[in-house]
Amino acid sequence: xPELPERLPEVWAFGATPEHADALLGLVLTEIKVGTxxxxxxxxxxxxxxxxxxxxxxxxxxxxVPQAVIETTVIEIVPFDEVDEAHAFAEGEGDRSLAHWRxxxxxxxxxxxxxxxxxxxxxxxxCERFRLLLPAAAATAPRRGS
Numbered sequence: 296x297p298e299l300p301e302r303l304p305e306v307w308a309f310g311a312t313p314e315h316a317d318a319l320l321g322l323v324l325t326e327i328k329v330g331t332x333x334x335x336x337x338x339x340x341x342x343x344x345x346x347x348x349x350x351x352x353x354x355x356x357x358x359x360v361p362q363a364v365i366e367t368t369v370i371e372i373v374p375f376d377e378v379d380e381a382h383a384f385a386e387g388e389g390d391r392s393l394a395h396w397r398x399x400x401x402x403x404x405x406x407x408x409x410x411x412x413x414x415x416x417x418x419x420x421x422c423e424r425f426r427l428l429l430p431a432a433a434a435t436a437p438r439r440g441s
Contacts, residue, residue, distance in 0.1 A: 304351035306361070311407040313357025320356050322387045323363055324430050330385030332400060335372055335419035340410035346370055346423055362430065369424035374417045375400070382422050 309319035309331065322328035338345055346352075346367045354363040375397075383396035404414040412418070 304353050304364070305346075306353040306355060308355040308357065308359070311403065316355065316357040319388075320354060320362055323354060323365065323427060326427055328385075328387035329426065330382055330387070330422065330424045332378065332382070332386065332396075332423070333421040334404055334408055334410065335421050336412050337409040338421065345421060351428070352425075363427060364429040365425040366428050367423055367425050369422075371422045372419050373422060375414075375420050376416045378420055378422060382424075385424060 308316040309323070310316045319328060335345075348367055348370055350367045352365050352367070353361050354365060356362045378393070378396065380393045383393040384391045386396060388399060389395035400420075401414050404418070408414065
């Protein structure tokens, strides 16, 4: 893709375990998952920069192998208890309901947060929307006539 930058984008995997990374990647590759959420507190703890609109990311599977390129299209920071149904649906997990989203994300941040505060009902959440630019299968598939 000639429009891709020469500088290597951020490289990361979804979730906290290889199995979780693979499951969420599967949702990305089928374009069911077009959103994700992160703790702003975790960004502050790690010192990692916040994602930016237009930024590209290389997404890894659970084994650390690059599988996709996504582009961030929307960033919104809202309190946990104000994340809306549309964002929960965009994340594509479970039954895609807000109730499921809240249950899963509260449990995730209680168990896997990078900061000592973990979870709070009013914690700031970085809600990100993205689009799939390049699944690995498309990038590595042989071209006709090649």
